[in-house]
Amino acid sequence: MKSLSEIDTVSKRSSRAAGYAWGIAEEVGKNIRLLEIFSLPGIKNLNEFLNKKKDIKLKNLNFINEDNTVNNSQYCPVIAGVNFLDQIKTLENLKEIKFKNIAYPMLFLPFVSRASEVVGKRILLKLDKNEFLLNFNNSISSNFSKKEIIKTAENISIKILKNEDSFSENEWKELYKLSEETFVEENESLKNNAAGAGLTDND
Amino acid sequence: MNIPLRDPKIVMKLSRLGSFHQSRLSFLRSFLKEFKDWDYKRDLFELNENGYGTAVFSFKKKNRVYSLICFANELDENERSDRVIATKWDTAFTLFDGVPTKIDIERLKNEVPKQEFGRLSYKELTLSRANKSVRVFNHVVESLSNGVQPNKELLAKVGYLYRTTAVYGSGKFGLADRFRIKNREEIYGPFRLEMMLVYLVRQFTFDQVNHVANNKNPKKAVNLDLEICKSLGIGNSTGLGMAPFIVNHPTLLNNWIYAREVSLKKIREIKNVAITESNLFKNCLKKSIKNITSWNTESEYQIKKIKSLLNNLNQFILFLDNEFNFNQEYPFNKLYEYLEEKYEEECVEYVVSMMMEPYDNIVAPLVKKMSSEEDKYFNIPTERTVFELKTIIKNKYSEILKIDFEKKENNLNFWFISKNKEEPRLANRFDENGSDLEQPLAIARDIKKLYETLLLSKNSSTIAMFLSNNADLRHVVRRAFIVEKFPYSEIQDNTIGQEIVPIDMLRLKLSFFGALKFDPRSDKWLRICMFQGAPLPEQLKNYDEHWVYN
Numbered sequence: 129m130k131s132l133s134e135i136d137t138v139s140k141r142s143s144r145a146a147g148y149a150w151g152i153a154e155e156v157g158k159n160i161r162l163l164e165i166f167s168l169p170g171i172k173n174l175n176e177f178l179n180k181k182k183d184i185k186l187k188n189l190n191f192i193n194e195d196n197t198v199n200n201s202q203y204c205p206v207i208a209g210v211n212f213l214d215q216i217k218t219l220e221n222l223k224e225i226k227f228k229n230i231a232y233p234m235l236f237l238p239f240v241s242r243a244s245e246v247v248g249k250r251i252l253l254k255l256d257k258n259e260f261l262l263n264f265n266n267s268i269s270s271n272f273s274k275k276e277i278i279k280t281a282e283n284i285s286i287k288i289l290k291n292e293d294s295f296s297e298n299e300w301k302e303l304y305k306l307s308e309e310t311f312v313e314e315n316e317s318l319k320n321n322a323a324g325a326g327l328t329d330n331d
Numbered sequence: 332m333n334i335p336l337r338d339p340k341i342v343m344k345l346s347r348l349g350s351f352h353q354s355r356l357s358f359l360r361s362f363l364k365e366f367k368d369w370d371y372k373r374d375l376f377e378l379n380e381n382g383y384g385t386a387v388f389s390f391k392k393k394n395r396v397y398s399l400i401c402f403a404n405e406l407d408e409n410e411r412s413d414r415v416i417a418t419k420w421d422t423a424f425t426l427f428d429g430v431p432t433k434i435d436i437e438r439l440k441n442e443v444p445k446q447e448f449g450r451l452s453y454k455e456l457t458l459s460r461a462n463k464s465v466r467v468f469n470h471v472v473e474s475l476s477n478g479v480q481p482n483k484e485l486l487a488k489v490g491y492l493y494r495t496t497a498v499y500g501s502g503k504f505g506l507a508d509r510f511r512i513k514n515r516e517e518i519y520g521p522f523r524l525e526m527m528l529v530y531l532v533r534q535f536t537f538d539q540v541n542h543v544a545n546n547k548n549p550k551k552a553v554n555l556d557l558e559i560c561k562s563l564g565i566g567n568s569t570g571l572g573m574a575p576f577i578v579n580h581p582t583l584l585n586n587w588i589y590a591r592e593v594s595l596k597k598i599r600e601i602k603n604v605a606i607t608e609s610n611l612f613k614n615c616l617k618k619s620i621k622n623i624t625s626w627n628t629e630s631e632y633q634i635k636k637i638k639s640l641l642n643n644l645n646q647f648i649l650f651l652d653n654e655f656n657f658n659q660e661y662p663f664n665k666l667y668e669y670l671e672e673k674y675e676e677e678c679v680e681y682v683v684s685m686m687m688e689p690y691d692n693i694v695a696p697l698v699k700k701m702s703s704e705e706d707k708y709f710n711i712p713t714e715r716t717v718f719e720l721k722t723i724i725k726n727k728y729s730e731i732l733k734i735d736f737e738k739k740e741n742n743l744n745f746w747f748i749s750k751n752k753e754e755p756r757l758a759n760r761f762d763e764n765g766s767d768l769e770q771p772l773a774i775a776r777d778i779k780k781l782y783e784t785l786l787l788s789k790n791s792s793t794i795a796m797f798l799s800n801n802a803d804l805r806h807v808v809r810r811a812f813i814v815e816k817f818p819y820s821e822i823q824d825n826t827i828g829q830e831i832v833p834i835d836m837l838r839l840k841l842s843f844f845g846a847l848k849f850d851p852r853s854d855k856w857l858r859i860c861m862f863q864g865a866p867l868p869e870q871l872k873n874y875d876e877h878w879v880y881n
Contacts, residue, residue, distance in 0.1 A: 129452065132510070133502025141748075150771040151805020158709060190799040210802075214713040214795035246710065 130171075136161040139174055146178040148206060155210055159238035166268050169234060169275045176277050177205070177232040184231055192219055195226050202231040202280060209239030212286075216243040220288050227284035230255075234278050240286060241265045250289040255281040332661055334599040336592045336818075340730050343588070343823040349835025350677040353879065354684035355694040356590055356701070357845030359861055360879070362526035363871065364695075365517055366390055371868035373538065374430075378403060380546035382539045385436060388531045388868075395517070397456070397524070398427040399531035400436060402444050403539065411462050417496065420446070420460035422535070426528045428456050428507060446497075447752075451505040457528045458506060461493040461536075464566065468492050468540060471555060475544035478551040480559060487562065488627055490848065490860040492536040494566030498525045519699045521583065522844065533565045533862050557867065564863030567846070570856040574836035575746060575755045578772050578822065581810060583703040585817035587843050590697040591683070592819065597693045598686050599664035608689035609657040611877075615688040617648060618880035622847055630851040632834075636677055643678035688877060708816070711809050713795035717788045720797075720808065723815045724782045730823050731775045732782060740829040746772040757833060757855065773827045777807040847879070 140157030144150055156174070163170030185201035189208040192215050196203070208230060212219070219225060230236050233255045244251040245265035253260045258272040258281075293300070314322070341347065353360070369390040378384035383405050389398040403422040410419045423444040427435065435454065442449035446460050467481075467489045474481040500522075502508040518524060537560045545552040577584050623641050628634060647670070655666065663686055670679045687694050724732070736742045745766040749756050760766040771777070781804045788797055798805055814821045825831065834851050841849065846859035864881055866874035875881065 129505060131453070131502030131505055132508045134505070149803040149805055151807075151809060152802055154709075154806060154809070158706070207802075211795075211799055214711070214798055217714045218793075218795070242710065 132161045132164065135164055135171065139171070142174070142178055143206070146181055152206060152210055155213075155239075156206060156235075159209075159235070159242075162238045162241065162265075163234065168237070168268070168272075169277065170238075172275065173232050173234040173277050176279075177235060186231060189227075191215070192225065194222055194224070197228040202229045203227060205230050205232050205235035209236040212236075213239040213243050213246070216246050220247045220249065222288070225286040225288075227286075228282065230281050230284050232277070232279065233281040233284060236284075237262075241268065247288065249291055252285075252287040252289060254283070254285040256283055332600055332602070332664070334596050334664060336596050339727075339818045339821070340823050342592065343819060343821060345822060345824040345826075345832065345835040347676050347680065348822065348839040349832065350675075350680040351591075351839055351842035352681045352684045353842055353845045353847060354591070354594075355687045355691065355876075356587075356594065356698060357843055358520065358522045359526045359530070359845035359865070360876070361520050361698045362523050362530065363865060363874070364876065365520070365523065366527065367871045367874065368392070369871075371871065373534075374398065376538065376542070378539065378542055380543070381405070382543040385440065386535055386538070387431065387436075388534060389430070390527065390531075392517070395515070396430050397527060398429065398431055399528060399535070400425050400427055400431055400439055400443070401532070401535045402440055404444060406462075408465075411465070418446075418448075420444070420496070421463045422493070422532075423460045424458070424528060424532055424535075425451065425455045426457040426524055426531075428454050428512070447504060449504065453505075453507045453511060455506050456512065456524045457498060457500040458504060459495050459498040459528055459532065461495040461532060461565070463493055464489050464491060471540050472544045472547065475541065475555060476548040476552045478548075478553050480553070480556050483559065483562075486559065487625060489566075490863050491533075491564050491566040492540055493532065494568055494858070495529060495532065496568050497572070498528060498567075500525050513702075519702060521587070521702050526844075529565050529567075529861055530865070531868075533563070533865075534868055536565070537563075537867075560867055561870075562864060564847075564860040564865065567859050567861060568852075568856065569837055569841065569859065571755050571757060571833055571837075573840045574757075574833050575770065575772050577836055577840055578774060578826065580703070580705060581813050581820035582705050582708055582817050585820035586701050586703050588819035589817075590694075590701050593697055594687050594690070594694050595667070595683055598690055599661065599667055601663060602660050604657050604662050606657070609662070611689040612685060613648075613651060615877055615880045616644070616651075616682070616685045619685065620644060620648075622880070626848045626850075628848075628850040630853075630857075632832075632854070633849060633851050639675055640677045640681060643674040644681065647674065647678065647682065691876070708813050709809070711794060711798070711805070712812055713793060713798065715794050715812070716790065717785055717792045717794070717797055718790035720794060720811060721782065721785045721790075723811050724778060724785070727811070727814045727818070727821070728775075728778050728782070728823070731778055731825075734775060734779065734825055734828075736776045736779060741825055742776060742827060743829045744827045744831060745769040746827070757831070760827075771806045774807065774810060774821065775825045776827060777804065778811065780804065781807045781811070 136157040139160035140153045143153035143156040160170035160174050186204040187198045187201045189196055189203045190211055192212050237253060237260060240251055240253050241262040242265050244262040248264065251262045253262060255278065259270060260272065261269040369392045372389050374389050375385060375387035378386060383403045386401040387398050389396055401422055401424050406419055406421050423446060425439055425443045442451060443458065446458065451458060467486065470485060471481045471492065500506060512518060537555055541554045623637060626637050670682055734741055743759055744757050745760045747756055747758065747765050747768055747770055784801055784804060794808060798808060810821065833855050834857060837857060838849055841859055844861065846861055847863055848860050849857055851857040864878050866878060
């Protein structure tokens with residue numbers, strides 16, 4: 129089994145060899161490590177992407193907008209990803225961010241996962257029919273279970289979710305009430321001997 | 332009195348970093364301190380009469396066990412080489428997490444001797460190999476088998492029976508990643524497990540030499556005297572591989588230097604020094620002279636440095652004995668100021684190390700802060716502005732900005748990774764091929780380029796916008812934001828200039844390891860000795876923490 133350190137180093141070096149700047153290659157190294165930690169096919173996708181990169185008509189997406197569409201070519205997942213991560217603070221209030229045609233979008237995903245940690249919000253990423261709920265870069269919930277290479281995603285949607293409870297107020301109250309059963313009812317004697325008893329606070 | 336931390340622009344110069352010496356902060360000393368109450372055991376020793384076979388040594392405490400597995404193989408004289416391009420060694424080692432089963436040992440027997448070409452697993456923590464100092468090893472076997480102890484002068488001159496040529500850890504070749512073990516309290520502090528491996532290898536060398544001598548002449552043979560064992564360490568040949576490490580791990584480098592600088596600051600701030608403390612300082616300093624006078628090297632560069640160091644130290648000791656009075660306020664601060672005024676960097680840093688000796692209360696808490704969670708600082712704060720980044724660079728890299736990289740001598744070399752051994756190398760970019768594959772280690776040059784590009788950018792632009800047009804500078808943008816938080820994370824010097832002495836980078840790292848007797852064999856590799864004079868495993872429970880000077 130390859131260690132994560134080896135995965136990081138080899139991904140970084142191969143990305144550099146494929147023409148990315150060292151600083152970008154460093155990002156790719158960390159990302160592939162992240163995908164492999166989450167049991168997603170990082171090395172598989174990177175290997176094929178870097179090998180086929182020269183044959184794909186790639187476009188760099190430097191400034192991310194609400195709608196990002198490219199015709200007759202595909203967005204480079206690495207450059208689109210790095211700019212998404214870099215610009216996340218200006219994007220976080222948008223309702224939905226859409227992209228058309230990203231090549232090897234699995235390589236775009238870890239940038240979005242890291243962005244989730246940066247803004248402290250869950251992000252829902254849709255790559256055509258595959259959905260990924262990115263939880264602060266700590267975990268990923270998904271309906272994607274195959275260890276496969278996704279060569280392209282035509283419709284990509286990103287929703288930065290509000291920090292909201294996943295339960296009703298009633299459910300919370302019920303549970304809270306039960307938790308109160310660990311507390312001790314104070315009688316007069318306990319109150320008189322409690323911390324701060326006998327002191328006045330209105331000085 | 333508040334003494335400021337020393338200026339990184341002075342401390343982080345290569346000549347200063349290359350003058351560092353071992354101290355209480357050094358990893359091999361902090362390793363011994365941490366593991367002194369662990370149970371040491373030799374679990375397996377299946378060597379043939381010539382000393383070839385398998386051995387296992389372990390440290391155990393409660394449920395935690397670390398086992399060194401040693402594979403000693405016969406090696407043809409012509410195949411023995413310390414160079415990193417070697418493919419066979421006298422002995423190969425791995426530190427195993429737990430107690431290895433027979434199946435583990437069989438698996439590792441096929442992999443560990445292959446070193447870089449073998450595959451390890453998450454159960455193995457570190458990997459190394461070592462070659463005999465044949466002359467010394469054979470002499471010791473010959474002497475012991477004849478019932479006499481070996482020639483102490485010869486042993487003192489070399490200092491070890493075996494030399495390691497690399498110690499790997501942190502996920503290399505399939506070894507366990509650091510994240511698997513980083514929360515274990517006993518390995519807070521960098522390179523603990525690498526130190527454990529070297530320490531147990533040292534014990535293996537003694538047991539092996541005794542075993543071979545005993546088999547050679549069972550009736551007459553004696554064991555190597557324990558005091559002689561103690562006086563021997565493990566040699567190490569180190570090349571350029573270590574140099575990029577300190578550039579590639581900026582927050583870790585910061586934490587090492589920061590611990591040293593905070594120690595010095597706190598010692599200089601001591602108002603009244605107890606007589607026991609000043610005596611301990613003076614004793615360690617005086618006794619340490621022995622280490623310098625027994626420091627053998629053929630390197631003219633090092634001979635000159637040793638001579639100057641010895642000269643400076645002798646003068647300083649005379650001053651201490653005859654002119655200096657510890658019975659005054661802030662004596663260590665006065666001594667430090669005197670040192671800076673009178674002596675060379677090598678001597679200043681040597682005495683700084685010595686000043687730490689009486690102060691375990693200051694140093695010990697800092698040892699635990701010398702590791703780093705590097706990933707925490709990887710993301711670039713892209714919401715910051717061009718103006719802010721320019722200000723950071725102006726403040727933190729002012730010396731670097733003075734270098735003119737248009738001049739050939741300032742841009743002479745490039746760092747690359749060799750294809751045949753995947754090891755870092757340095758070469759002249761104007762004479763050799765390959766500079767198009769340069770590693771991102773020319774930080775000074777790239778920081779200057781970043782600064783010049785920032786000057787052409789709008790002050791109010793965010794870093795996100797700046798990076799979208801300047802991806803080639805991303806690696807140094809990241810570093811500049813790191814140095815803002817970690818002042819000692821960056822070498823304040825040119826690592827590609829004509830004047831670069833790579834040995835300085837190696838010495839910095841090796842001093843933190845706790846190495847003694849740097850012996851440069853060229854300007855690109857050197858030999859050192861580790862654990863020379865250290866207590867043996869059986870003596871650890873009650874040992875003198877100042878053993879380095881005994």
